[in-house]
Amino acid sequence: xxxxxxxxxxxxxxxxxxxxxxxxxxxxxxxxxxxxxxxxxxxxxxxxxxxxxxxxxxxxxxxxxxxxxxxxxxxxxxxxxxxxxxxxxxxxxxxxxxxxxxx
Numbered sequence: 001x002x003x004x005x006x007x008x009x010x011x012x013x014x015x016x017x018x019x020x021x022x023x024x025x026x027x028x029x030x031x032x033x034x035x036x037x038x039x040x041x042x043x044x045x046x047x048x049x050x051x052x053x054x055x056x057x058x059x060x061x062x063x064x065x066x067x068x069x070x071x072x073x074x075x076x077x078x079x080x081x082x083x084x085x086x087x088x089x090x091x092x093x094x095x096x097x098x099x100x101x102x103x
Contacts, residue, residue: 029096029100030051030093030096033092033095033096033099034049034050034051034092034096035049036072036076037049037055037069037072037092037095039072040065040068040069040072041058041060041065042060043059043060044058044059044060049092050092051091051092051093051096052091052092052093053091053092054090054091055069055090055091055092056090066086069086069095070086073095073099077099077103079098079099079102079103081095081098081099085098
């Protein structure tokens with residue numbers, strides 16, 4: 001009986017540990033994505049960019065930036081966004097979610 005309880009405790013700890021690793025990996029990935037996204041802008045301060053940033057509201061946003069973002073996503077993540085996906089995304093998190101769903 002003691003062995004069974006030890007096994008259950010071990011698997012619960014293991015599951016929590018794996019969940020923490022997964023959450024940290026996702027956080028690191030979104031942070032990397034935000035940095036790569038921000039690198040497409042010349043005049044906007046990097047501190048402006050968060051997962052919740054509504055990128056179309058940025059003064060520097062333009063159709064040219066949209067194309068460079070799409071190109072960056074293709075180069076860095078090997079994901080080709082459609083024009084509709086770019087239009088439907090409102091935040092950096094939205095774009096990340098699309099990329100992450102295809103990775």
